[in-house]
Structure formats: structure tokens, C-alpha cells
Amino acid sequence: MTRKQRRLTLIAIAGVVLVAAAGLVLYALSDRIVFFNSPSDIVDKQIPAGTRIRLGGLVVDGSLVKRDDGHVRFDVSDGRTSIAVSYQGLLPDLFREGQGVVAEGVIAPDLSFAADTVLAKHDERYMPPEVVEALKKAGRWQEGQGTVEGAAGAANGPPMPLQPGTQ
Amino acid sequence: MIAELGHFALVLALGLALVQSIVPFVGALRNDARLQAVASPAALTQFLFVGLAFAALVHAYVVSDFSLANVVENSHSAKPLLYKVTGVWSNHEGSMLLWVLILALFGALVAAFGANLPDRLKALVLAVQGWIAAAFLLFILTTSNPFLRLANPPLEGNDLNPVLQDIGLAIHPPLLYLGYVGCSISFAFAVAALIEGRIDAAWARWARPWTLAAWMFLTVGIAMGSYWAYYELGWGGFWFWDPVENASLMPWLAATALLHSAVVMEKRDALKIWTVLLAILAFSLSLIGTFLVRSGVLTSVHAFASDPTRGIFILCILVVFIGGALALFAFRAGTLAPGGVFAPISREGALVLNNIFLSAAAATVIVGTLYPLALEALTGTRISVGAPFFNLTFVPLVVPLLAIVPFGPMLAWKRGDLQAAAQRLMLAFGLTLGATIIGADFAGVGTTLPLLGVWLGLWLIAGAIAEIAFRVKLGLAPLDESWRRARGLPRSAYGTALAHAGVGVTVLGIVVATTWATEAIRTMRPGDTVELSGYAVTLNGFVDRTSPDYDETAVQFSVRKGGTIVAVLEPAKRRFATRQTETTEAGIRTFGFSQLYVSLGDIVDNAVTVRVFWKPLVTLIWLGAIVMAAGGLLSLSDRRLRVGAPKQAARRQMAAAE
Numbered sequence: 001m002t003r004k005q006r007r008l009t010l011i012a013i014a015g016v017v018l019v020a021a022a023g024l025v026l027y028a029l030s031d032r033i034v035f036f037n038s039p040s041d042i043v044d045k046q047i048p049a050g051t052r053i054r055l056g057g058l059v060v061d062g063s064l065v066k067r068d069d070g071h072v073r074f075d076v077s078d079g080r081t082s083i084a085v086s087y088q089g090l091l092p093d094l095f096r097e098g099q100g101v102v103a104e105g106v107i108a109p110d111l112s113f114a115a116d117t118v119l120a121k122h123d124e125r126y127m128p129p130e131v132v133e134a135l136k137k138a139g140r141w142q143e144g145q146g147t148v149e150g151a152a153g154a155a156n157g158p159p160m161p162l163q164p165g166t167q
Numbered sequence: 168m169i170a171e172l173g174h175f176a177l178v179l180a181l182g183l184a185l186v187q188s189i190v191p192f193v194g195a196l197r198n199d200a201r202l203q204a205v206a207s208p209a210a211l212t213q214f215l216f217v218g219l220a221f222a223a224l225v226h227a228y229v230v231s232d233f234s235l236a237n238v239v240e241n242s243h244s245a246k247p248l249l250y251k252v253t254g255v256w257s258n259h260e261g262s263m264l265l266w267v268l269i270l271a272l273f274g275a276l277v278a279a280f281g282a283n284l285p286d287r288l289k290a291l292v293l294a295v296q297g298w299i300a301a302a303f304l305l306f307i308l309t310t311s312n313p314f315l316r317l318a319n320p321p322l323e324g325n326d327l328n329p330v331l332q333d334i335g336l337a338i339h340p341p342l343l344y345l346g347y348v349g350c351s352i353s354f355a356f357a358v359a360a361l362i363e364g365r366i367d368a369a370w371a372r373w374a375r376p377w378t379l380a381a382w383m384f385l386t387v388g389i390a391m392g393s394y395w396a397y398y399e400l401g402w403g404g405f406w407f408w409d410p411v412e413n414a415s416l417m418p419w420l421a422a423t424a425l426l427h428s429a430v431v432m433e434k435r436d437a438l439k440i441w442t443v444l445l446a447i448l449a450f451s452l453s454l455i456g457t458f459l460v461r462s463g464v465l466t467s468v469h470a471f472a473s474d475p476t477r478g479i480f481i482l483c484i485l486v487v488f489i490g491g492a493l494a495l496f497a498f499r500a501g502t503l504a505p506g507g508v509f510a511p512i513s514r515e516g517a518l519v520l521n522n523i524f525l526s527a528a529a530a531t532v533i534v535g536t537l538y539p540l541a542l543e544a545l546t547g548t549r550i551s552v553g554a555p556f557f558n559l560t561f562v563p564l565v566v567p568l569l570a571i572v573p574f575g576p577m578l579a580w581k582r583g584d585l586q587a588a589a590q591r592l593m594l595a596f597g598l599t600l601g602a603t604i605i606g607a608d609f610a611g612v613g614t615t616l617p618l619l620g621v622w623l624g625l626w627l628i629a630g631a632i633a634e635i636a637f638r639v640k641l642g643l644a645p646l647d648e649s650w651r652r653a654r655g656l657p658r659s660a661y662g663t664a665l666a667h668a669g670v671g672v673t674v675l676g677i678v679v680a681t682t683w684a685t686e687a688i689r690t691m692r693p694g695d696t697v698e699l700s701g702y703a704v705t706l707n708g709f710v711d712r713t714s715p716d717y718d719e720t721a722v723q724f725s726v727r728k729g730g731t732i733v734a735v736l737e738p739a740k741r742r743f744a745t746r747q748t749e750t751t752e753a754g755i756r757t758f759g760f761s762q763l764y765v766s767l768g769d770i771v772d773n774a775v776t777v778r779v780f781w782k783p784l785v786t787l788i789w790l791g792a793i794v795m796a797a798g799g800l801l802s803l804s805d806r807r808l809r810v811g812a813p814k815q816a817a818r819r820q821m822a823a824a825e
Contacts, residue, residue, distance in 0.1 A: 024563060029556070067690075093748070
């Protein structure tokens with residue numbers, strides 16, 4: 001086989017694989033990505049039921065209800081709207097009422113939210129940027145504070161820069 | 168005082184790195200042997216001074232010197248010594264210092280063991296290393312100085328984040344950095360070759376051991392990180408497709424491709440341009456990984472929040488090195504002489520196919536990792552690209568890649584015989600297919616896709632065995648001749664087989680553990696029992712304990728199988744007073760290769776939410792990675808591959824060709 005034929009074969013094979021990869025990526029991007037939304041977005045944008053999203057906000061004080069089979073309900077609010085979230089599983093160690101949370105799941109027809117993932121973070125001083133975003137949009141964010149009420153465990157040091165670079 | 172010495176040593180190291188980056192480079196351009204000779208001593212002393220700076224920081228942590236801001240932020244006087252030391256690299260400043268220390272170490276190793284390299288190439292390689300070291304030392308000194316003093320030192324530190332106080336996280340970053348930074352050597356070799364405008368099979372023989380070493384560390388580092396996430400974060404999974412995990416997977420895929428293409432280059436003098444490009448890309452992806460993790464553009468469970476100037480600085484390093492290397496590549500690649508010719512069905516062809524699939528798979532991971540960042544920067548829309556994306560894009564590209572792996576070593580160089588290779592693999596194919604069908608029948612599962620995965624894992628292992636069997640003519644020649652051949656086989660042949668079998672072991676673990684795992688979530692009180700996959704897990708009671716570092720409430724479970732107690736597990740909730748945080752320690756017991764995994768939720772009024780997993784064959788996931796790395800180590804110990812032995816290897820190759 002000559003150099004030219006070899007090169008053509010190579011290009012053909014690489015082309016086929018690349019087209020397959022690109023096709024998979026495009027299909028996956030149209031279908032498997034998850035948009036981030038605040039509770040207000042869910043109501044305002046009328047996102048259809050069954051859509052997979054990430055929901056971010058603060059866990060409403062006193063809203064957490066646990067059942068014996070590990071089923072949990074709590075409300076997530078951005079200060080304007082609150083959405084009832086149901087979740088089956090263990091909550092992360094740093095999950096607290098009054099603190100920021102990001103949950104991933106689908107919207108039910110009654111505008112409640114069935115989460116299958118509740119995200120855990122390494123640090124109690126950390127506020128998920130999505131939550132900050134949601135609170136800012138709802139006008140409930142004060143710069144330099146851990147949370148709206150300033151109730152985050154910032155006692156051990158200055159609050160970290162929460163959204164470096166992007167704002 | 169010691170901290171100031173450390174700071175000073177770091178400044179000196181920067182000076183030496185600048186000398187190392189300029190003098191030998193000028194020497195190489197002018198063909199001046201005396202200027203070129205500066206490279207090795209500069210690299211060795213630079214390593215010495217970075218080492219001194221690192222030692223000074225370790226000292227500050229060990230004696231709890233709270234006049235250093237970095238120590239205050241990340242340590243506490245009551246912490247065990249181990250975590251005082253590992254606290255050094257648990258934070259941004261310290262981990263960057265470790266990064267540079269390892270970079271300097273690799274430079275020093277090239278200086279010390281590169282005696283057989285041509286002087287000019289060695290000078291250029293060390294000069295390129297010097298550029299990278301200078302950039303990162305400047306980065307540390309200007310934006311992330313770990314030796315900053317506080318005017319009013321506090322009496323006590325803020326303690327290390329409790330989740331990071333773990334032996335897994337103590338070893339994981341150094342391993343990962345050895346992998347990341349090890350890629351810089353192949354990069355330096357590639358850039359040096361491009362500057363020289365000359366590249367041949369000998370280049371691959373020099374560069375490949377470094378790539379292999381980096382790849383080994385990266386493999387073990389990734390596996391270690393995965394196991395840490397599995398047992399420490401308590402969610403029972405081993406891979407989250409988190410951007411920080413992807414940041415280590417991308418250079419691993421590129422390094423894996425590079426290892427295979429470098430073989431072609433070494434043996435057949437082909438694929439030269441592509442190999443050089445891969446060497447550049449592998450380190451570029453390491454740099455991108457560092458940027459993603461260190462700059463704060465990512466919101467990940469692993470990322471340290473940090474300030475924007477750092478992000479911009481690393482971005483500049485990224486642009487200069489990746490952009491510069493790729494520009495040089497574009498400028499020079501055309502002038503490199505093309506190499507040998509081969510048929511599509513040949514060992515080379517199989518390795519090219521391997522490279523195409525690995526690169527395409529790496530590309531999908533890059534898209535999935537960077538697309539959300541790009542989209543947010545351009546439109547402000549926040550999205551998350553998680554497991555569903557990667558399962559749909561990455562997996563379909565990896566499955567055909569793995570299916571063809573056993574064929575590669577069975578094909579001859581230059582022109583292979585697919586039919587003969589298929590015949591040699593017939594037995595392996597039949598046996599693994601039979602085993603899968605019988606296993607499925609026995610286990611009573613009829614789902615096709617996981618069964619394909621199981622077969623794939625077994626096929627890779629059987630293929631590796633078949634390869635060795637074929638090479639020693641097992642069953643075709645008398646046993647004593649096979650034995651003689653087996654002893655005469657180069658270690659790199661065993662290394663390849665072992666590494667391929669390791670991939671099979673990991674695949675088997677992933678498929679079985681994700682498909683046939685069972686789990687139960689229950690709120691339990693003392694006396695309650697959960698039944699799962701033949702095990703009865705009973706909650707005995709709660710035990711409160713204190714340690715200097717934390718208070719914990721352990722929950723004791725006894726595990727029964729067929730009435731007899733086979734294990735006692737004590738998962739616990741730990742409360743760390745200094746940080747006012749809680750961590751959950753999972754209770755894990757290994758049975759064979761499988762694990763029973765108990766994780767705790769909140770404890771309220773003598774009741775606790777419990778999540779019990781049965782994870783069949785889960786340990787194979789990490790065991791496979793260790794087998795892969797062992798294969799790499801075996802190859803590395805092959806005399807013909809040894810860094811200092813290209814001459815003997817060349818002689819032997821000539822002897823073999825005759």
C-alpha cells in the first residue's frame with residue numbers, strides 16, 4: 001500500500017470516528033444537559049413537567065420533613081418563590097435548613113420537584129454559585145455575606161470570594 | 168526565620184530556573200557546549216532550592232507556626248502529625264509548591280539520568296523544563312506565596328477541612344501531580360525536538376519511559392481519588408464525571424494514546440508528527456486541568472475557591488505554553504521527515520485505531536467539561552453536563568476500542584493477518600462468551616448491555632493471556648520450549664499484557680458493581696434489621712467516643728449471613744469542633760472482591776437514617792488500575808526501555824534484525 005493510500009485510509013477511519021463522536025456529542029448536548037433554574041424560574045418560565053433541571057436556593061427553615069423509609073421533603077426558596085422538593089436518600093452532611101442547596105431532578109405537573117441528587121460540598125462556608133445567582137436575581141443577596149441572613153458559619157474566617165472572575 | 172529562608176530559597180529557585188531556561192537554550196542555538204553544560208547543574212540546584220522551600224513550609228506546619236497565614240488557614244496544633252504534614256498540600260498555595268517541587272524533581276532526574284542523551288537535546292529539554300518552572304515559580308511568588316506572615320498571629324489555627332483529613336487525600340495529590348507534571352517531560356522532549364527540527368526513533372526511546380512513568384502515577388492517582396470519593400463522601404459511587412475528575416482523565420487519555428503511538432514511532436519510525444502532537448496535547452491537558460482546579464472558574468467539590476488574579480495568571484501560562492508549542496508545531500511539523508509505510512491491517516494500524524478512538528473519547532470529555540464554562544461565559548446560561556452526557560458519548564467510543572485491544576498484539580508489524588489473529592483469539596472468544604452466558608444463566612439476568620460489558624472485561628483479560636500463550640507457543644511447542652520462551656520474553660511484553668488485563672479487570676468491576684448493586688434506605692433504631700442480598704444488617708446501638716481532633720457517634724451494626732455474624736461495622740458521624748463541621752465515615756467490609764457499604768444520615772432520638780449498599784466486585788475497579796500500573800512498572804523495568812540504555816537496545820535490535 002502506498003503512502004497516499006495509507007493516508008487516505010487513515011483519514012477515512014479517523015473521519016468516521018470523529019463524525020460518530022461529533023454526532024454523539026451533539027445529540028447528548030441537545031438531550032442530556034441540565035439547565036440551572038431558580039424556584040422563580042420554574043413558575044415564571046412555565047418549564048414543562050418532566051424536564052430535568054438543577055434547582056438552587058435556600059432550604060426554607062422548618063420545612064424539612066423526614067419519613068422512616070428515607071424519604072425527605074423540604075422547600076427551596078429564592079426569597080420570592082418556594083418549591084416543594086421530595087427526595088429519596090441520604091442528605092449530605094452539610095445540608096441544613098436556612099442554607100444553600102442545589103438539587104437535581106425533574107419537575108412534576110403540580111410544580112413540585114422530585115430530586116434524585118442533592119449536592120454536597122466540601123466546606124460549610126461555601127455557597128454554591130448557582131444559589132448566589134438565584135438569590136441575586138430575586139434581589140435577596142447582600143455582597144460579602146455568607147447567606148441572606150448572614151447566618152453561615154463564617155465565624156472561622158472571612159467569607160470566601162464566591163464567584164471569582166465571572167461577575 | 169525558617170519561613171523567610173524558605174521564601175528566599177524559592178526566590179533563588181526562580182533565579183536558577185531563569186538561568187536554566189536561557190543559558191542552555193542560547194547554548195543549543197549557538198552549538199556552544201559550555202553554555203549547554205549549564206543545564207544540568209542549574210536543574211539540580213533548582214530542585215535543591217525548591218526542596219528547601221518545601222521543607223521550610225513542612226517545618227512551619229509541623230511546629231504549628233501560626234505567624235504564617237497559610238498555616239493558620241489550614242492547620243491546628245492538636246492535629247495528628249500526619250495531617251499536619253499533609254495539610255501542606257491540602258490548600259492552594261501549598262499544593263502549587265508541591266507541583267513545582269515535583270516539576271523540579273523531574274528536571275533533576277533528567278539532568279541526573281540523561282547522560283546518554285545527545286548534549287544538545289538534553290540542553291533543550293532542560294531549557295523547556297526551565298521555562299515551565301520559571302512560570303510557575305513566578306506564579307507562586309506573585310499570587311500564591313505560602314510564606315506570608317501575619318502581623319498579629321492568632322494562638323490557634325483554623326484547622327484542616329475535616330473531609331481532607333484522610334490518608335487517601337494525603338497520598339492522592341502527590342501521586343496525581345507526579346502524573347500531571349511527569350507529562351511535562353514528554354512535552355519538553357517534543358518542544359526540544361521541534362526546535363532541533365529533527366526527530367527519529369531514538370527520540371521515542373528516550374521520551375517513552377518518562378511518559379510511561381507519568382502515566383503510571385496518573386493511573387494510580389486517579390484510582391486513588393476515585394476510591395477516596397467512594398469511601399469518604401459516603402454516596403457509594405466511584406466516579407461523578409465531576410469537572411475536576413475529568414481534569415485528570417483528559418491527560419490520562421492523551422498519555423495513554425501517546426504511549427501507544429510512541430511504540431509505533433520507536434519500532435517502525437512512523438507516526439512521528441502525531442506522536443509529537445500528542446506529547447504537546449498531553450501536557451496541555453495537564454495544564455488545563457491545573458487551570459480548571461486552581462483558578463476558581465469551576466464550582467466543584469474539589470476546587471479551592473481562589474481569587475481571579477490567579478486564574479488570569481494561570482490562563483496566561485496556559486496560553487503561552489500551549490499556544491507557543493502548537494505554533495512551533497505548526498511551523499515545524501512539515502519539515503519532519505515522514506516515516507515508515509504500513510498496511511491498515513497491521514500492528515501499526517491497530518495502534519492508530521487505538522489512538523483515533525482514545526483521542527475521540529478525550530475530545531468528548533473535553534467538550535463535556537469545557538462547554539458549560541464556555542456557554543456561561545458567552546451567554547450567562549448555567550448548565551450542568553453530568554453522567555448522562557458522558558455515558559452517551561464516552562462509553563460508545565470506548566466499547567469498540569476495548570473490543571479491538573486483544574487483536575493489536577496478535578498482528579504483525581507492517582502487514583498483519585487478521586484471519587490468523589482471529590484464529591488465535593478464537594479460544595479466548597469462545598471461552599469468555601461461554602462464561603458470560605453461563606454466568607448470566609446462573610445469576611438469572613437477561614439484560615443485554617451489562618452482559619456485553621461483562622464479556623468485554625473477560626475478553627480483555629483472556630486476550631492478554633492468549634497473547635502471552637501465543638508468544639510462548641503454549642500447547643504448540645513442547646512445554647520446556649514454551650517455558651524457555653516465556654523466560655526469554657521481554658518484560659515489556661508481560662507489561663503490555665498485564666496493563667491490558669488490568670483494563671479488563673476495571674471494566675468488569677465497573678459493569679458488575681453498577682449493574683448488580685443493591686441498596687436499601689431505612690430509618691433504623693437499635694434492634695432493627697435490614698436484609699440485603701443475603702446479608703442481614705442489624706443495628707446494635709450507638710457508641711459515643713472522643714478523640715483529640717473530634718467527637719464521634721459510631722453506630723454499631725452486626726452483619727449476619729445464614730445466621731452467623733460475619734462482620735461488625737461501625738460507621739460514624741464525626742464532629743470537628745474547630746471547624747464546626749460534621750463528616751460521615753462509611754462502614755465498609757470487603758467480602759472477596761465485593762463490599763458491603765453502610766452510610767449514615769442524620770441521627771435523631773435514637774434513630775438513624777441508614778443507607779446500605781451491596782456492591783458486587785466493586786474493588787476490581789481500583790484493583791484493575793493497580794494491575795495497569797503494575798504493567799507499566801514492569802515495562803519500565805525492561806532493560807531495553809531503561810533511560811540510560813538506548814545504545815544497548817539499538818545494538819540488540821540490530822542483532823535481532825539479522
